[in-house]
Amino acid sequence: MPSSNKNLSVSVIIPVHNGGESFRRCLSSIAAAVPPPHEVIVVADGDTDGSWCVAQEYYTTVLRIPVCSGPAQARNLGARTATGDILFFVDADVTIYPDTIRQVAIAFSCEPEVAAMIGSYDDAPGAKNFLSQYKNLLHHYVHQTACEEASTFWGACGAIRREVFFAVGGFDNRYRRPTIEDIELGYRLKQAGYTIKLCKSLQVKHLKHWGVISLLRADFFYRALPWTELILRDRQPLNDLNLQLLSRLSVISIFALLGAAIASLWWTALLGGVVVFSGVLLVLNAPVYSFFVRQRGWWFALRVIPWHWLYYFYCGLAYAIGTSRHYWRQKKQLAFGN
Structure with a gap:
């Protein structure tokens, strides 16, 4: 690892x-950073709205991929072009704070044993609709209450030493959508x-507007299903972030x-079980709901509960489907091999 007294770019x-x-x-938020980064590299991944032209207005290095290939390949291309000591990956729908670059540089300089670092969303999401506030605040809560020795990487606000990034092979280009390519790198x-360190003071603002369809599609198809496959591939059911024991008990x-x-439709006595398990869910997640009360009040927190329980449902469903698919493929491979 580099010496801690080196000024890292x-x-x-x-x-x-x-x-x-x-x-x-x-881009505006990065341009306002003090001090500025060593360089800003934008990889336009098959864009059709002129995003690459916008990037040029901010005097960034612009690389273009003619056909959309996914953020994994785009980040890898940017990393190969970068010359800084630290590669700081930022999503295009977040803004950073003026001292974010300084914070990243100082953290790596003071902690030479840290190879990579991730942050979290802040508690003031850019989009004001309920689902966007709920989703981003939940992400903020999960990261702010997690262990500082992280088990995964995070591409929306994640930094890594350049030599370490290339030593492990960068992001897996087989992920062609914004999915779990960052988690897989962390594994x-x-x-x-x-x-990998979770730096809770390193925060960015998420601007994404979540709707019902976009949220469910992203959570189920782009996160839960592929993450299940990754867990089964590596046989590492971690007790961190969204995989904490309380979350598994809630599922x-x-x-x-x-x-x-x-x-209970056939045996009404089981309505008592509905009440009991509802109470268990409320107790298990009381810290989460107390957080939402503090942040947005009681009415907001009450609206969170059905969405949060729905989240546990489709995560459990995705795990069941992903597990079945995993062992079905293994069975086919064994049959083919025989």
Whole structure:
């Protein structure tokens, strides 16, 4: 690892595909950073809205991929071009704070044993609708209450030493959508013995507007299903971030509640089970709901509960489907091999 007394340079790398106004705000926030980064590299990933032209207005290095290939490949291309000691990956729909670059450089300089570092969303999401506030505040809560020795990487606000990034092979280009390519990189970093730190004071503002369809599609198809496959591939069910023990107990409780509710249609005595498991869910997640009360008040927190329970349901469903697919493929491979 580099000496802690070295002045480390930070290269900011931003993949973008049709970034819109959020991307302009992202670039503006980076331009206002004090001190500025060593360089800003924008990789326009098959954009059709002129995002690459917007990037040129901010005097960044612009790389273009003619056909959308996904953020993994875009970030890898940006990393190969970068010359800074630290590669700081930022999504095109977040804004940073004026001291973010300084914070990243100082953190790596003072902690030479840290190979990579991730932050979190702040508690003031850019989009004002309920789902965007709920989703981003939940992300903020999960990261702010997690262990500082992280088990995964995060591409929206994640920094890594350049030599470490290339030592583990960068992001996996087989991920062609914005999915779990950053989590998978984090798994390989941990397997190689590197330290990833969750720096809770390193925060960015998420500008994304979440709707019902976009939220469910992203959570189920782009996160939960592929993450299940990754867990089964590496056989590492971690107790961190969204995989904490309380979350797993909540998934079990939500399915027990549903089972009791369905069975109560024939045996009304099981309505008591519905009440019991509802109470278990409320107790398990009391710290989460107390957080929402403090942040947005009681009415907001009450609206969070059904969405949060729905989240546990489709995460559990995705795990069941992903597990079945995993062992079905293994069975086919064994049959083919025989």
